[in-house]
Amino acid sequence: MPRMRVTRRLHFSAAHRLARGDWDEERNRRVFGLCASPNWHGHNYELDVTVEGEVDPGTGFVLDLKELKEIVEARVLEDLDHRNLNLDVPWLEGVIPTTENLVVGIWNRLVNALPPRVRLVRLVLWETPRNYVEYMGD
Numbered sequence: 408m409p410r411m412r413v414t415r416r417l418h419f420s421a422a423h424r425l426a427r428g429d430w431d432e433e434r435n436r437r438v439f440g441l442c443a444s445p446n447w448h449g450h451n452y453e454l455d456v457t458v459e460g461e462v463d464p465g466t467g468f469v470l471d472l473k474e475l476k477e478i479v480e481a482r483v484l485e486d487l488d489h490r491n492l493n494l495d496v497p498w499l500e501g502v503i504p505t506t507e508n509l510v511v512g513i514w515n516r517l518v519n520a521l522p523p524r525v526r527l528v529r530l531v532l533w534e535t536p537r538n539y540v541e542y543m544g545d
Contacts, residue, residue: 408464412528414457415475419484422449423492423504447491453533454479454513460525470525482516506534510542518544 425442426435435443442448456479460469486496492504498516502508510532518527533539 408462410459410461411469412457412459413469413472413475414455414529415472415479417454417456417476417479417484418451419454419488420449420451421487421490421492422447424448425503425505427503447493450534452487454483455529455531455533456517456527457529457531458521458525459528463524470522474522478520479517482520483513486516506532506538506540507542510540514542514544 423442424444424447425439426445430438432443432445456475458470458475462469486498490496492499492509496504496512499509499512502512510530513532514527514530517530521527528543530542531539532542
């Protein structure tokens, strides 16, 4: 059977603050701009999860996209949606929650949680309609 990639897009909303605790407020503002606001700010993120595998001859699926959605919801979205990324997400503790760092954390939560017949090949995390980060593992 042919190998191909399928993608599921999911959504979550979260707040965060970009700042380093070892820097003063002026330096944090200079480096991170409005994202360093001590009163937080939020985004409506879109997450594209792409997996690759052989098409199952019995179902015609690489992976049922409902199953992929359920995995992402359980491993990632339940922790992130309507949360403060700096305060509420144990697997982001000690990390500045930039989109770059967030997508690596999401990858680490998903890479070993998928069925053995598929592999995670790409994540695209949209912070805004104009800004996104793409990650394909190490």
